[in-house]
Amino acid sequence: MSSSQVKFGIVGGAGRRGLVHLKVLKTFKDAHVKAICDIDEARLRKVAEAYKVNAYTDLDEMLNKEDLDAVVISTPTPVHISQTLKCLEGGLDVLLEKPISLSLAEAKKLYDAVKRSNCFVVVGFQSRYSNIVREIENILDRDTLSMLHGFWYWTIPIVGWIRRRSMGGGQIVDQAIHLIDLYRLFAGEVEKVYAVYTERGRDTEEDRATGFDNWASYVVAFRFKNGVVGGLCTTYALYPNIFPIPEGVKLEDRATAESAVMIDIICREMLIRYVHGKEVRVYQRGKETRVIRLEGDSTVNMLRAFVEAVQTRDKTLIRTPYEDSFRTMAVALAANFSAERGAVVDLDAFISSEG
Ligand SMILES: NC(=O)c1ccc[n+]([C@@H]2O[C@H](COP(=O)([O-])OP(=O)(O)OC[C@H]3O[C@@H](n4cnc5c(N)ncnc54)[C@H](O)[C@@H]3O)[C@@H](O)[C@H]2O)c1
Numbered sequence: 001m002s003s004s005q006v007k008f009g010i011v012g013g014a015g016r017r018g019l020v021h022l023k024v025l026k027t028f029k030d031a032h033v034k035a036i037c038d039i040d041e042a043r044l045r046k047v048a049e050a051y052k053v054n055a056y057t058d059l060d061e062m063l064n065k066e067d068l069d070a071v072v073i074s075t076p077t078p079v080h081i082s083q084t085l086k087c088l089e090g091g092l093d094v095l096l097e098k099p100i101s102l103s104l105a106e107a108k109k110l111y112d113a114v115k116r117s118n119c120f121v122v123v124g125f126q127s128r129y130s131n132i133v134r135e136i137e138n139i140l141d142r143d144t145l146s147m148l149h150g151f152w153y154w155t156i157p158i159v160g161w162i163r164r165r166s167m168g169g170g171q172i173v174d175q176a177i178h179l180i181d182l183y184r185l186f187a188g189e190v191e192k193v194y195a196v197y198t199e200r201g202r203d204t205e206e207d208r209a210t211g212f213d214n215w216a217s218y219v220v221a222f223r224f225k226n227g228v229v230g231g232l233c234t235t236y237a238l239y240p241n242i243f244p245i246p247e248g249v250k251l252e253d254r255a256t257a258e259s260a261v262m263i264d265i266i267c268r269e270m271l272i273r274y275v276h277g278k279e280v281r282v283y284q285r286g287k288e289t290r291v292i293r294l295e296g297d298s299t300v301n302m303l304r305a306f307v308e309a310v311q312t313r314d315k316t317l318i319r320t321p322y323e324d325s326f327r328t329m330a331v332a333l334a335a336n337f338s339a340e341r342g343a344v345v346d347l348d349a350f351i352s353s354e355g
Helices: 014-027 041-051 059-065 075-088 102-114 130-140 177-187 203-210 253-254 297-313 322-341 347-352
Strands: 004-010 031-037 054-056 070-073 093-098 120-121 147-155 190-198 219-224 229-238 261-266 270-274 279-284 288-292
Touching: 004 014, 004 059, 004 261, 004 297, 014 031, 014 070, 014 219, 031 041, 031 059, 041 054, 054 059, 070 075, 075 093, 075 102, 093 297, 102 322, 120 297, 120 322, 130 177, 130 270, 130 288, 177 219, 177 229, 177 261, 177 322, 190 229, 190 347, 203 253, 219 322, 229 297, 253 322, 261 322, 322 347
Parallel strands: 004 031, 004 070, 031 054, 070 093, 093 120, 147 229
Antiparallel strands: 147 261, 190 219, 219 229, 261 270, 270 279, 279 288
16 A cells, blocks of 8 residues: 555544544544544544544444545444454454453454454554653663553543443453553563452442442452562542642643552662653663653654555554454453452463353
8 A cells, every 4th residue: 555545434433532533643644543433422423523433323334335445433432343353354454452352252253253354453552652661771771671660540440431341341341451562562462460359449329320330449469470570559549630630731741640550560770660641760770760751742753653554555564453452452351351250360261262
């Protein structure tokens, strides 16, 4: 296809995240968003009119009528697999939002379809496309890496379906999965997972009235195959906007705000502190502490890489291929499985199971 315009459709294009994809792609000269598909007809019409794109409430109809090269899928998690399979059948490259699925068995079906296809399926772990994550990969001393320790403090999810356990899967699966993806990038494959979760702190009538039926707080322990250990503590329990960005501060200057999402990476001679969406701090024996700020927008970088991969067929541009992201999803699902059964989960055995 070389450098011609990539013709896009966006499924869930009137939603919160779908709109971000639409706005970013609209700024690319070599991308053309032709159509969006969304079942919320009122919002669909509004967005389609504002951005001058064709509107569909039915994915099959969009795929039949539009001549597309690629699709972004940004719908609720339970419909990800069936929609991605349809796009692959139509010979389209896909950028699929995380998390891939709540069902290991369904995700395995898609895995087989991806292997059979010549199309790309890229998963929306945009942090891998950021300068600060690349910086960590360059400086990390993997020989002395000993421990990863992370947290993600959040509140009741803003989006209704994410509050429901059966739709969103809980905080680890829907949100902290971004950190699990980075844990794997830094420490390699996970061997064992053990998780304990609680509903305590978000178990009131008021919470239930909003449709919230999820766990409130989550603690997960990991052992990686190379012996590294990891811990991840996350929550939906807090009140909203606990660390607001000070008035007048632009989003790109978030370094002035406190942060609720971090990973500490512990090596013998080095502590690397990753502050999600903001910066990385490097503490090293005998050296001045270095701070590297996030540059640009990781979602823009991810979509840029996707467009160029579609044009050139160069796989190396893709940092989050389905086959790799599948293992990140498996770790998150294994954490839920562990918490529900009170058992240590061997990841390879879990992936080999029926799911
Ligand atoms: N990568 C990130 O940082 C990031 C951030 C936010 C959300 N997400 C992911 O993006 C996806 C969407 O999340 P969201 O927060 O935008 O949710 P949302 O509810 O705001 O948007 C989803 C949209 O999909 C539409 N929809 C539902 N079922 C549909 C169907 N069968 N066909 C077509 N459209 C359908 C809804 O009407 C809605 O407009 C999820 O997978 C979520 O985890 C990723």
